[in-house]
Amino acid sequence: MIQSTDLIRIGTMRRTHGHRGEIQCQMQNDYWDQADPEFVFLELDQLYVPYRVEDWRGKGSDTLIFQLRGVDSEPEAARLTGAAAYMLREDMTTEAGETIAWSDLEGYSVVDREEGVLGRIVEVNEQTINTLLTLDDGRLMPIHEDFITDIDTEKKELHVDLPFKI
Numbered sequence: 001m002i003q004s005t006d007l008i009r010i011g012t013m014r015r016t017h018g019h020r021g022e023i024q025c026q027m028q029n030d031y032w033d034q035a036d037p038e039f040v041f042l043e044l045d046q047l048y049v050p051y052r053v054e055d056w057r058g059k060g061s062d063t064l065i066f067q068l069r070g071v072d073s074e075p076e077a078a079r080l081t082g083a084a085a086y087m088l089r090e091d092m093t094t095e096a097g098e099t100i101a102w103s104d105l106e107g108y109s110v111v112d113r114e115e116g117v118l119g120r121i122v123e124v125n126e127q128t129i130n131t132l133l134t135l136d137d138g139r140l141m142p143i144h145e146d147f148i149t150d151i152d153t154e155k156k157e158l159h160v161d162l163p164f165k166i
Contacts, residue, residue: 007086037091042083
């Protein structure tokens, strides 16, 4: 059985598209484009249900349209709207090692090059175009790959060089 730790959230199924069972997914990140996996997993009734992706295409900068095997009509696609969409974490594994998703950073301490320890990450919000980290003192911190200097998975530390003060 698939566990939540096996998956990376990629977005949310928002609405049907056409009459052949296609469905639009509002993407939260570009993990899908980086990996191009065979399956998308939808969270339905607190279970992760796999669907084989027959076809997908982009629509705008943050939406994908999926054709899923076994979903052949608008009513079938409509029952999937609102479902959180995931992909297997192993599909993000590269030759250099496993890719860390933003959500994996929950519980990590943020260490700035100049300021030192800023706090511990208690939440990662990927719902907006800018990923935000919530620190244990309630401060919000925008994060981007360009700010990260190191990720120490053993010490659970995210080392950053921020161009701003939070």
